[in-house]
Amino acid sequence: MNTKSRGGLTYLRLLVLVLASIFLAQGWGGGRYNISHSLSLFFLSPLSPSERIILFEIRLPRIILSFLVGGSLSLGGGVLQGIFQNPLVDPYVLGISSGASLGAVFAILSGVYLGYFTVPLFAFGGALLSAFLVFYLGKIGKRFPLEILLLAGVGVGFFFSALVSLGMFLAGEDLHQLVFWTMGGFWNSSWQKVKMILPFLLIGVPILLSFFRELNAFLLGEKVAESMGVEVEKVKKWLLFLVSLLIASAVAVSGVIGFVGLVVPHLVRLLGTRDHRYLLPFSFLLGGGVLLWADTLARTILSPVELPVGIITNLLGAPFFIYLLRARKKNL
Amino acid sequence: MKRYLEVENLSFSYAQRKILDKLTFGVDQGELVGAIGPNGAGKSTLLYLLAGLITPEGGEIVLGGERAKHLSRRRWSKKVAMVFQEIPPDLEIPSRELIAMGRFPHLGRWQREGEIDEEKITWAMEVTSTSSFSDRMFSELSGGEKQRVMIARALAQEPELLLLDEPTSHLDILHQLEIMEILLQLRREGVAIVAVFHDLNLVSQFCDKTLLLKEGKLLSFGKVEEVMKAEEVEKLLQVEFLETIHPFSLRPFFMPLQKINNNPSRGRVHLICGGGSGSRFMKELLEAGFSLSLGVVNQLDSDEELARKLGIPLVQEKPFSLFSSSVVEEAYQLAKKADFIVVVPTYWGRGNLPNLDLAERLVKEGKIVLILEEVLNPRFDYTEGKAQEKLKKIIEEGGKVVKDLSTYLSASS
Numbered sequence: 001m002n003t004k005s006r007g008g009l010t011y012l013r014l015l016v017l018v019l020a021s022i023f024l025a026q027g028w029g030g031g032r033y034n035i036s037h038s039l040s041l042f043f044l045s046p047l048s049p050s051e052r053i054i055l056f057e058i059r060l061p062r063i064i065l066s067f068l069v070g071g072s073l074s075l076g077g078g079v080l081q082g083i084f085q086n087p088l089v090d091p092y093v094l095g096i097s098s099g100a101s102l103g104a105v106f107a108i109l110s111g112v113y114l115g116y117f118t119v120p121l122f123a124f125g126g127a128l129l130s131a132f133l134v135f136y137l138g139k140i141g142k143r144f145p146l147e148i149l150l151l152a153g154v155g156v157g158f159f160f161s162a163l164v165s166l167g168m169f170l171a172g173e174d175l176h177q178l179v180f181w182t183m184g185g186f187w188n189s190s191w192q193k194v195k196m197i198l199p200f201l202l203i204g205v206p207i208l209l210s211f212f213r214e215l216n217a218f219l220l221g222e223k224v225a226e227s228m229g230v231e232v233e234k235v236k237k238w239l240l241f242l243v244s245l246l247i248a249s250a251v252a253v254s255g256v257i258g259f260v261g262l263v264v265p266h267l268v269r270l271l272g273t274r275d276h277r278y279l280l281p282f283s284f285l286l287g288g289g290v291l292l293w294a295d296t297l298a299r300t301i302l303s304p305v306e307l308p309v310g311i312i313t314n315l316l317g318a319p320f321f322i323y324l325l326r327a328r329k330k331n332l
Numbered sequence: 333m334k335r336y337l338e339v340e341n342l343s344f345s346y347a348q349r350k351i352l353d354k355l356t357f358g359v360d361q362g363e364l365v366g367a368i369g370p371n372g373a374g375k376s377t378l379l380y381l382l383a384g385l386i387t388p389e390g391g392e393i394v395l396g397g398e399r400a401k402h403l404s405r406r407r408w409s410k411k412v413a414m415v416f417q418e419i420p421p422d423l424e425i426p427s428r429e430l431i432a433m434g435r436f437p438h439l440g441r442w443q444r445e446g447e448i449d450e451e452k453i454t455w456a457m458e459v460t461s462t463s464s465f466s467d468r469m470f471s472e473l474s475g476g477e478k479q480r481v482m483i484a485r486a487l488a489q490e491p492e493l494l495l496l497d498e499p500t501s502h503l504d505i506l507h508q509l510e511i512m513e514i515l516l517q518l519r520r521e522g523v524a525i526v527a528v529f530h531d532l533n534l535v536s537q538f539c540d541k542t543l544l545l546k547e548g549k550l551l552s553f554g555k556v557e558e559v560m561k562a563e564e565v566e567k568l569l570q571v572e573f574l575e576t577i578h579p580f581s582l583r584p585f586f587m588p589l590q591k592i593n594n595n596p597s598r599g600r601v602h603l604i605c606g607g608g609s610g611s612r613f614m615k616e617l618l619e620a621g622f623s624l625s626l627g628v629v630n631q632l633d634s635d636e637e638l639a640r641k642l643g644i645p646l647v648q649e650k651p652f653s654l655f656s657s658s659v660v661e662e663a664y665q666l667a668k669k670a671d672f673i674v675v676v677p678t679y680w681g682r683g684n685l686p687n688l689d690l691a692e693r694l695v696k697e698g699k700i701v702l703i704l705e706e707v708l709n710p711r712f713d714y715t716e717g718k719a720q721e722k723l724k725k726i727i728e729e730g731g732k733v734v735k736d737l738s739t740y741l742s743a744s745s
Contacts, residue, residue, distance in 0.1 A: 210441050216433055220420045220485075227383050227416075228489065229409030229437030274424050 031303035062189035074287020077261030098160035099130025127248030183308035184255035342391035366535030369545035413491035422471035434488025456487035476507030602670035680719035
């Protein structure tokens with residue numbers, strides 16, 4: 001009843017915040033804010049051709065991409081925390097980050113070239129490879145016991161990370177490229193990258209959101225959920241598969257960006273939303289907004305030098321999160 | 333009422349161990365069945381099988397005429413709901429939302445909750461009296477309130493069969509009775525209920541039928557009055573019980589008897605008692621390491637019942653009858669073997685006066701006869717002073733008046 005109308009209100013607020021963020025971020029560049037750049041979203045006329053390229057071929061896709069990646073990571077984190085009933089789970093728990101890194105390292109070092117998308121494609125492949133390896137190792141009979149799955153994720157992650165380190169050690173002059181990739185960022189954003197991940201989002205996000213009742217039931221424990229009609233093992237399988245696709249596509253275009261996927265769902269919970277009907281979409285919107293702002297800071301704060309966005313998310317996000325935690329003094 | 337649940341030759345094994353062995357029974361609509369059994373008897377496993385959470389090794393479950401193994405998870409959950417033993421950890425969810433989760437099997441993936449759902453949730457909350465705290469967080473509720481919310485959640489599924497695994501085990505007596513009231517209400521509405529209980533008396537007071545489960549086998553199943561007998565329950569739980577009739581519900585009521593240190597080493601005591609006065613002393617003396625004998629007592633006297641239960645040798649007379657001389661002679665033979673004769677406070681009438689003659693005879697033969705001081709109180713005497721005279725005589729012959737039996741006995745040995 002009142003929780004429903006409150007949910008609707010929060011929806012509206014978040015949407016307004018996201019749109020305002022896109023508007024404001026469009027005006028930020030080269031260390032300065034320029035309102036005419038923001039307004040150019042509505043009035044194209046006064047722009048010169050070079051300005052138009054900067055604003056619409058470089059800045060806007062980057063803003064959109066950071067929003068979509070932030071949303072995917074946070075949604076994925078929220079879903080996985082719901083499946084595992086564990087607050088420390090992040091979207092990389094299935095070894096996806098190290099798998100993607102290994103794919104990227106392989107692409108960069110081997111010199112394979114399949115066009116513009118070479119590195120993202122290999123990263124995507126590596127991410128999926130690690131996720132399926134974890135499923136395979138974590139499967140017992142027809143079931144996926146959560147502890148085994150978590151441990152398999154940790155094991156595969158360490159193994160792939162070791163291979164990444166080995167690759168870096170042997171990289172020579174390609175090293176800086178590898179380091180940059182593993183730090184994560186949106187330097188080379190383009191509409192093509194947006195198009196690359198959009199299909200995964202368009203399919204994955206609505207289906208994941210539709211699982212809110214199952215995830216709510218998981219709050220009561222797997223046995224209770226099963227008795228209520230949830231086909232627990234089947235649901236887990238589907239959710240893990242969809243989250244893996246979503247996260248793999250996000251990592252493929254942005255590298256490994258930490259913290260957002262772990263923390264944003266908790267932020268939403270700390271703000272009083274535990275019902276997955278709202279928790280999941282709010283996580284997506286808030287996560288997108290957070291990463292959008294983090295990237296705007298990353299590209300403007302030390303202009304003309306750009307920081308990897310992961311540094312910003314960790315540097316500012318961690319203290320803020322700890323502050324919230326202490327202020328609420330409530331269990332996650 | 334119509335038969336709802338049919339269980340035939342149901343078996344289940346885990347890790348090569350037989351947990352349930354060929355159970356067969358049936359439950360009608362509007363019938364409340366209480367399952368009892370020692371730990372590890374397979375009670376929870378039975379509920380899990382009925383809820384479809386585990387697959388039987390053999391046998392058949394039929395729910396409302398449908399063979400359960402063909403049911404989808406969702407269909408099964410529309411027929412059967414379960415309340416688990418563990419209450420979930422503290423959840424920051426308003427109780428009403430938690431209860432509403434029970435609508436899951438009735439809602440399609442892309443379907444919104446509608447009016448029917450609202451109605452069913454309201455009904456579930458009314459039956460369980462949870463409406464008053466519908467907006468409060470589950471974590472803030474008391475144990476009894478939490479359990480009622482969990483039951484309401486199960487009811488939101490609109491089950492035809494409700495399963496409950498020890499729904500009262502964490503609750504105090506008031507809240508236990510609240511839960512039982514809810515079950516009785518559901519029973520009147522035609523829901524079939526199978527619940528596991530630890531408390532025999534909750535089952536004997538409230539349930540229609542009982543299912544006694546031991547080591548995975550059905551020891552017996554049937555109406556409470558027919559199945560719940562002391563011997564049967566003792567066989568089930570390996571504890572001795574005193575069975576009486578609950579004065580109000582007229583159902584059987586069971587009192588467990590304490591396990592008593594049974595290696596008498598300090599001699600034998602013959603008790604002269606009756607009308608329930610002896611029970612306190614039986615316990616005290618047995619615990620102190622004495623063996624006992626008893627008599628004469630009338631049949632159906634509560635002292636007689638307890639002594640028989642405890643296996644104490646005794647001499648008995650027909651109910652409400654004067655002790656005959658042959659019976660008193662028998663008691664004399666028994667009492668002669670004792671080291672002490674103890675007379676405890678009991679009402680004296682014409683019928684049991686021969687017990688005092690017995691004591692007199694024994695004290696004259698040099699036996700140690702102890703009379704509790706309280707016995708001398710004239711209020712116990714309904715023989716116009718005859719009992720008082722006899723007691724005086726016994727004391728003259730050497731009977732000792734003691735204030736407190738245990739101090740005397742511990743000093744004497």
